Amino acid sequence: MPNSNVNPERNIRVATLVSVGQHPKSGRTRRAGQDARAVELGLKMAGTASRLIHVGDMAEPALRQYLGMGLPQLSVLQAGPDADAVPALATHLDEQPADIVLTGVRAESGEASGMVPYLLAERLGWPLIPRIADIQTIDNGMAEVLQALPRGQRRLLRVPLPFVATVDNAAPEARQYAFGPSRRGNFAVSLANTTADDERQQWQELPAKPRPKRLNVVKAKSAADRFKAATAKPQGQGGKVIRDGTDREKAEAIMALLVAEGVVR
Amino acid sequence: MSDIIRRNPRNEWILRNRLHPQHDELTAGSGPVRGPTGLLRKNPHAVGFIGPNGIKRIDRSAGTQGGAGGLSLRARGRSAEAAPLPLHRVEQPDFYVAVVVDLAAGRLSNHDRDVLGQAHQLVKAQADQGAVVAIALGEIRDAAFDTTGADRLIHLTEVHGQPLTGYCPELKLAVLRAVDTELAPRYWLFPDSVHGGADLGARLGARLGERPAVQAWQVDAEQTVCRGGSHRTDWQRPTARLLLLAEECALPIDETRHEARPIELAAIPPVAPRIEDLGPVEVDPSKIALGEAEFILAAGNGIQDWGQFHRAATALGATEGASRVAVDDGNMPRFRQVGATGTWVTARVYIAVGISGAIQHLQGIGQCDKVVAINLDGGCDMIKRADLSVIGDSQGILGELLALAEARQNGTETPPVTANTREEERNVA
Amino acid sequence: MTLDWLTPILLVTALILLMIGAIRRINLWRAGQPEPVNLIAGLLAMPRRYLVDLHHVVERDKVMSNTHVATAGGFVLSMILILVVHLFGIDSPWLNGALLVATALMFTGSVFVYKRRLNPPARLSKGPWMRLPKSLMVFSGSFFLLTLLTSGFLPENFGGWVLVAVLLVGVTLGLAEMLFGMGWGGPMKHAFAGSLHLAFHRRPERFGGGRSTGLKPVDLDGKLGVAEPRDFKWNQLLGFDACVQCGRCEAVCPAFAAGQPLNPKKLIQDMVVGLAGGTDAKYAGSPYPGTEVGKAQGSPHQPIVEGLINADTLWSCTTCRACVEECPMMIEHVDAIVDMRRHLTLERGETPNKGAEVLDNLIATDNPGGYAPGSRMNWAADLDLPLMADKQEAEVLFWVSDGCFDMRSQRILRAFVSILKAAGVDFAVLGNEECDSGDVARRLGDDATFQSLARQNIATMNRYRFKRIVTTDPHAFHVLKNEYGDFGGHYDVLHHSTFINELVEQGKIKLDAFKGGTVTYHDPCYLGRYNGEYDSPRSLLGALGIQVSEMERSGYRSRCCGGGGGAPITDVPGEHRIADMRMDDARKVGAETIAVACQQCTSMLEGVVEPRPEIRDLAELVADALVVEAGPAPQPLAEEVH
Incomplete structure (x- = not known):
């Protein structure tokens, strides 16, 4: 168990918003990766007392995968596929308050604008922290949160409770979901107070077109330059090979590349 | 200066007169010689040199002359005296397009440039005249706003005495709201990036009640195509006022200069930030997950001295990786295994020490930018993949690399040996 | 007196x-x-x-x-x-x-x-x-x-x-x-x-020369696997008590030899401790490698992995069945291990290492690698394979298996297709309709996923008419033949070694003599011990003119390659690698080529650092030796015309 050594804080109320994800290759529905990490973080913070909230259809089988992570219940705010989730979530959180609301950065299907946590935070008037990797401490109504930066870097932020946070892929991996608990877990279904997202009805959803790779456009001023650009050996066709020389020279060649790439400062 | 070729009769005269004391200087160093019509002229007399026996010699092994050769020098001369780009001036804009650049580490990223390029495309598509206003929040270290397309520039390093450093989205949002009130930009453009653009854009969207177009990658005045979840769908929608643009959404500006005229904001609403930045956390490179690591030093079967390998990784600040064999032999933990059966890595620089490059391993490093191979076997597959390969004993080379890295850390860098290393270009299909 | x-x-x-x-x-x-x-x-x-x-x-x-x-x-x-x-x-x-x-x-x-x-x-x-x-x-x-x-x-x-x-x-x-x-x-x-x-043996079919090797299905609405000793069937508990501690299982167990923390004898004895209550202090045999004896204690209603045995012990097993084959008391070690794994996976969600990822992939993409399900036929893009969906009916259904995603296995598949074509066999493949057979999911204890894959595959196959199934993957072979029956799928399944041997015996293909050095044959567990097929591969090698130099452990005593039972996925560390030990067996008989009949074995054995003998699948050996007769392709037809 990745987090078995952390004592969950029972009096912290954590609510995790979960969505239905999809597998990038097969397109089949599944638990969404970042949402599952959020659930994992919720489990670490509040154990099985942390809540799961989903706006959508309880008949979606992928939702059971969240229950399979060992949580007894998932609150489903029953709504149609085109419903706007934010009002429903805001109402629900007003009725059943939470200290921390976690969710993924972006959904895995649909528009995936990643706006839900922002709109929710705006609506609730809570601060929002994007892309967190961990919540380190909660002390005196303040949480110290580790934010994930690109390339494995981290930043520590302090924020007062309650707050909304989106969970980055850098957060600890979600535990495996198991068939037994997923079968036993139950849904607390309530009818959501939502409005249809009419604006999106006007949009067109198409299968993703492959984006063209940007070509290295050579803006040559002279014929010679154009000629050179057209005939130059393309990059990446085999690299430089150093066979002779002392170890020192070879190491220096490598070091020069490392410095040029900026990985060694 | 312009590109129009102008004749210099005096130079022409000197060039014609081989006995003129300045003749040699001009013919050798002045680059292309232009005839009266502006055509390039070759001076057969200027070619070659007088050998020791007094006979003229022409060295046709182009390239050995290095920088002194004809073409390269000419090319260099050209780029050095590149004509300044035409200035694009907007005196009285009818509207603004606001571009909030990431300015990660104080620099304009390619993504920022693309977004600025997109902004100009949107301006061009309008009937009236617009100006692109770049909003740079935080220290600028190295950013040329004029050549990247900023007609106007709002640059702030602090708000109400609070510096715009680290993570301060609330302060930045206050600035953006002030911009919105004062300039009422027709479009708000953000790079949809992890460096803050996506976050700030979404915040502004939520605050203004504007529904942003996220991951937009094809934008014109009417229609926007956004990439949907898991990159599986495209959403075609009317172009929104707030756009979070994907990378390579448009070509950057490269043919015009812009004024980058500063704009002062009249008033920024007061803010009390709730999020407090406690600063970056020291991250041990060896603790970074392989998939995230930027710089990986990976070990394979060819490593004899594991202590040295670990020291080298520490000294270079690299994350350690390993081939399957190294893991199977128990020299490295399983979670360090790189490859199709281990972790797929995305490092910018990947050094493979003593890894011959099994197909699964090469698959796993497919997304790495620069691959360096250190190997005894010059014919192995890793060498074919690598951008730089050194053939030799890994222990010795790693040892020298370790020494170099330590020298850099201690600031006692020794001057590089300038022996004439014979390098070989290999063309591997 | x-x-x-x-x-x-x-x-x-x-x-x-x-x-x-x-x-x-x-x-x-x-x-x-x-x-x-x-x-x-x-x-x-x-x-x-x-x-x-x-x-x-x-x-x-x-x-x-x-x-x-x-x-x-x-x-x-x-x-x-x-x-x-x-x-x-x-x-x-x-x-x-x-x-x-x-x-x-x-x-x-x-x-x-x-x-x-x-x-x-x-x-x-x-x-x-x-x-x-x-x-x-x-x-x-x-x-x-x-x-x-x-x-x-x-x-x-x-x-x-x-x-x-x-x-x-x-x-x-x-x-x-x-x-x-x-x-x-x-x-x-x-x-x-x-x-x-x-x-009262749980598999009475094993007596009287029969064979019963398929795992028993889990009732998904009932108890999922074995958490405590009393969750075993009563006759399984009885079976544990029958152990005479002769240690024959221990002597043949590849995981034990590799220094992984598994000893089948100790496992059974721990089960006895569990069913009777107490500690293993009285146990006087070899321990699990790297684990001290005397610390374990259990009782009938105490979770097994909490105190009695370590989960790593269960995940070390390659399900090679060598212990079961060797046990004079006919104890079913593998059943017990998989039963306990089922609890770990289905109830606790604790499949170690890459296990969770593989199971996720199987659920989301029907293959363990997470490849797009629609790319199943990419390997055969140039082969023009007949699809069942087009033909509806064929003599032979060629079960391609997940080898289609692996570049090495694709060579085996291609070799087999060339044989099928040379013999003029009327065959077809399911193409993208095929799913993973469910073997890995089942051995990893995820019977829910196995059952769903099995049901899907059975439903697909029921739509078409064919006489027999042929596959190059012994794992799929075993599952299709012995484990789909519980879900209503009864098929005549052949392994490709058997099928090719039949073609040779019927004279449908002609083979040149094999030109190469010493050849040994590695029996895949799921072909040999699981299904008793020891002769066809050898007879096929004989048809190639190969005198097989048998390794010390061959036939029913063949040593596992280490690739079964999801062992490469759960990857429990040991002192050696099982594949290396198997390679040493082959080196001992001076083999230059190891003939194999399983793509999993191929990849495991080829994972051994070179220099080592070359690994060739039977299909590859045969395809290389095929005598292609000149003239129009359907040779028999041409003769009839004359």
């Missing part, structure tokens, strides 16, 4: 104690889950199972077999006669003579047992088992002398009170070990539990 009245009392006491112990023991087994077994038929079949089927296994060790026949036969005979003669007091010289012969026979056997225990191999358990030969000798010797005395073969008062005292002690000790010990968990428990285990 004292002995005349004391012996029956001792006998009755011992028998009563045996009874009490036996009932206690039976109740321990009854704590397990119900499993319908035909008790009467089982008991009736028991002698035959014992004398024939069990003997076949024991006989692999000739000396030990004879020893056991003498000792056990002598004991059973003596015991019956002792009851007749000494308890019921029927005095007949014939009976006495027979009893003398029986005890003498038993004594002789015991001497051999004793001799083996003088310098026992490491696989044998010590502890109480070291005492057993002496107890056997004491028992048989005492009753021999006692019978001599009581039957009047010796003069009255021979030996005086000293002999009487000695005999009394001997008889008491002997009865204590043989009868009391039998009921109360002594080494002789194996005779009592063993015979019942044979009678």
Whole structure:
């Protein structure tokens, strides 16, 4: 168990918003990766007392995968596929308050604008922290949160409770979901107070077109330059090979590349 | 200066007169010689040199002359005296397009440039005249706003005495709201990036009640195509006022200069930030997950001295990786295994020490930018993949690399040996 | 005479104690889950199972077999006669003579047992088992002398009170070990539990030359796998008690040899500890490599992985069935291990290492690698394979398996397709409709995913008409053949080695002689031990003109490559790699080529660092040796025209 050594804080109320994800290759529905990490973080913070909230259809089988992570219940705010989730979530959180609301950065299907946590935070008037990797401490109504930066870097932020946070892929991996608990877990279904997202009805959803790779456009001023650009050996066709020389020279060649790439400062 | 070729009769005269004391200087160093019509002229007399026996010699092994050769020098001369780009001036804009650049580490990223390029495309598509206003929040270290397309520039390093450093989205949002009130930009453009653009854009969207177009990658005045979840769908929608643009959404500006005229904001609403930045956390490179690591030093079967390998990784600040064999032999933990059966890595620089490059391993490093191979076997597959390969004993080379890295850390860098290393270009299909 | 009245009392006491112990023991087994077994038929079949089927296994060790026949036969005979003669007091010289012969026979056997225990191999358990030969000798010797005395073969008062005292002690000790010990968990428990285990075996098909290797399905609405010892079926618990700790399983276990924390014998003994309650402190055999003995403790209602055994032990198993094949008591180790894995995966979600990812992929993409399900046929883009969806009907359904995503396995698949085409076989593939067979999911304990994959595949196959299925993957072969039946999928499935061999025998393909060095053949577990196919691959190699240099462990004793049971996925660290050990086996016979018949074996063996023998699948060897006849492709047709 990745987090078995952390004592969950029972009096912290954590609510995790979960969505239905999809597998990038097969397109089949599944638990969404970042949402599952959020659930994992919720489990670490509040154990099985942390809540799961989903706006959508309880008949979606992928939702059971969240229950399979060992949580007894998932609150489903029953709504149609085109419903706007934010009002429903805001109402629900007003009725059943939470200290921390976690969710993924972006959904895995649909528009995936990643706006839900922002709109929710705006609506609730809570601060929002994007892309967190961990919540380190909660002390005196303040949480110290580790934010994930690109390339494995981290930043520590302090924020007062309650707050909304989106969970980055850098957060600890979600535990495996198991068939037994997923079968036993139950849904607390309530009818959501939502409005249809009419604006999106006007949009067109198409299968993703492959984006063209940007070509290295050579803006040559002279014929010679154009000629050179057209005939130059393309990059990446085999690299430089150093066979002779002392170890020192070879190491220096490598070091020069490392410095040029900026990985060694 | 312009590109129009102008004749210099005096130079022409000197060039014609081989006995003129300045003749040699001009013919050798002045680059292309232009005839009266502006055509390039070759001076057969200027070619070659007088050998020791007094006979003229022409060295046709182009390239050995290095920088002194004809073409390269000419090319260099050209780029050095590149004509300044035409200035694009907007005196009285009818509207603004606001571009909030990431300015990660104080620099304009390619993504920022693309977004600025997109902004100009949107301006061009309008009937009236617009100006692109770049909003740079935080220290600028190295950013040329004029050549990247900023007609106007709002640059702030602090708000109400609070510096715009680290993570301060609330302060930045206050600035953006002030911009919105004062300039009422027709479009708000953000790079949809992890460096803050996506976050700030979404915040502004939520605050203004504007529904942003996220991951937009094809934008014109009417229609926007956004990439949907898991990159599986495209959403075609009317172009929104707030756009979070994907990378390579448009070509950057490269043919015009812009004024980058500063704009002062009249008033920024007061803010009390709730999020407090406690600063970056020291991250041990060896603790970074392989998939995230930027710089990986990976070990394979060819490593004899594991202590040295670990020291080298520490000294270079690299994350350690390993081939399957190294893991199977128990020299490295399983979670360090790189490859199709281990972790797929995305490092910018990947050094493979003593890894011959099994197909699964090469698959796993497919997304790495620069691959360096250190190997005894010059014919192995890793060498074919690598951008730089050194053939030799890994222990010795790693040892020298370790020494170099330590020298850099201690600031006692020794001057590089300038022996004439014979390098070989290999063309591997 | 004292002995005349004391012996029956001792006998009755011992028998009563045996009874009490036996009932206690039976109740321990009854704590397990119900499993319908035909008790009467089982008991009736028991002698035959014992004398024939069990003997076949024991006989692999000739000396030990004879020893056991003498000792056990002598004991059973003596015991019956002792009851007749000494308890019921029927005095007949014939009976006495027979009893003398029986005890003498038993004594002789015991001497051999004793001799083996003088310098026992490491696989044998010590502890109480070291005492057993002496107890056997004491028992048989005492009753021999006692019978001599009581039957009047010796003069009255021979030996005086000293002999009487000695005999009394001997008889008491002997009865204590043989009868009391039998009921109360002594080494002789194996005779009592063993015979019942044979009678009520969970896989009666294994007796009488049959084979039963498919895993039993989980009732997904009931208990998911085994968490506590009492979650086993009652006859599984009984089976654990039958173990004689001979350690043959330990000697053949690839994980044990590789230093992974698994020892099948210790595992079964831990199950015994679990079913009876207590600790493993009395265990006197080899431990799980790297684990200290004496720390484990369990009880029937304590979770097994919390205190009794480590989960790593369960995940070390490659499900190669070598232990089951070798067990003289026909204990089903693999069933037990998979049952416990099922709990870990289905209830706890604790499949280690890449396990969770692989299962996720199987659920989301129907293949363990997470590749797009629509790219299943990419490997054959240039082969123009007939699709079942187009043909609806074919002689042979070629089950491609997940090898289609692996570049190495694709070479095997292509080779096999070239053979199919050369032989003019009417075949078709399912293409993108095919799903993973479910083998990996099932061995990793995820029976829910297995069942859903199986049902999907069966539904797909039911839409088409074909006579038989051929596959190059022994794992898929086994699952399709032996495990889909529980879900209504009954097929005639052939492994490609069998099928190609048939083609050769029918003269449908002609082969050149193999040109190359020494060749050895590695039996895949799921082809050999699971399905008994040892001959076709060898006969096929023979058709190629290859004299197979057999490795020390081949045929039913073949050593696993380490690739089965999801072992490469769960990847429990050991001291060696199983594949390396298998490669050493091949090097020992100087093989230059290892012929294999499984893509998993191929990838495991090719994972061994070079230099090493070359690994070739049978299909590749055959495809290389195919004699392509000139002229129009359908050769037989052309001949008919003439």
